[in-house]
Amino acid sequence: MVKSYLKLVAVGVMMGAVFMASGCSQKKVKAEEAATPAFAGQQDMGAEALDAQPMAPKSAFTILEGRTTGPMLPVYFDFDKSGVRADQQTRMETNATYLKDNPQAMIAIEGNCDERGTNEYNMALGERRAIAAKQYLANMGVGESRMNTISYGEEKPLNFGHDELAWSQNRRADFVQQ
Template sequence: MFANLRAILPALICVSVLTLSGCGSKKADDSEMKADKGDAMGAEESLESKSLGIMEGRTSGPMLPVYFDFDSSDIRGDQVSRIQVNADFLNKSAGVNIRIEGNCDPRGTNEYNMALGERRALAAKKYLSNLGVGEARMTTVSYGEEKMLLHGHDELSWAQNRRDDFVIVE
């Protein structure tokens, strides 16, 4: 009889614990039932976004960044319209000076990417100069792979990092 009791006792304890600790229901008191009147909500805000003057990447609006092919500093044919937008803006805004920032994807050595970023920035400066923008209004800098926008290891990320940014300077 004691052998049977030893086998049944753990099962009875488990059933007792589960029964007593089961889902209890708590009646909500009146303070919890009151409807939220929105007192803590604060003022309603518009969902319209505010322009910060940035269009893409680190380029100052309304200018656009210019993207490059892998291991190239040549202005691509599909990027000519973008650099033309930049030239039009700069020719209309005589007091605006810019810094052209050359960037690369992370493939290649740091030294190579710094040199490639510089060649890209200089190519954009020369192109803008040919479109009538004064060279004295433009400076160049190469960041190589130091200021990537996307850190992925795929062609989309790399393509977004192969660019020149056009930043308005004071």
């Protein structure tokens, strides 16, 4: 009887230790960690700085920014908006020129959002962004049959920070050659 009792107590203690060790604790993010961009050198990389980067030669098939295939460029959006911003039209023109000069190129336009909002809302917003970018390119003479759209919502951030800089880099459409 005593042995059974001791075994029961031992099993109970071990189960308690397992539950305590695997509890649902959340790691607190310190304020200075949250304000630090995920990638070194990104402190001053807003859309303006990204526009100033030189383009790769047309023969390049590399990733320049995010998941966008060079020499195409990602397009950035305002918070909760899906319309192409005026300051991003040059990027769209660059993408259209590349696609018209390379008629065999097929692309996927990936709509992305920042982490704010529900998953469902961000998936829908990412889809609206991808469709807006596709329509913009179609209006510039790129065949719609060469472009597919997909939304990743908030699932594929480039910058894992939790501040306006990170969010602004995550609100984008990527252009990926297939």
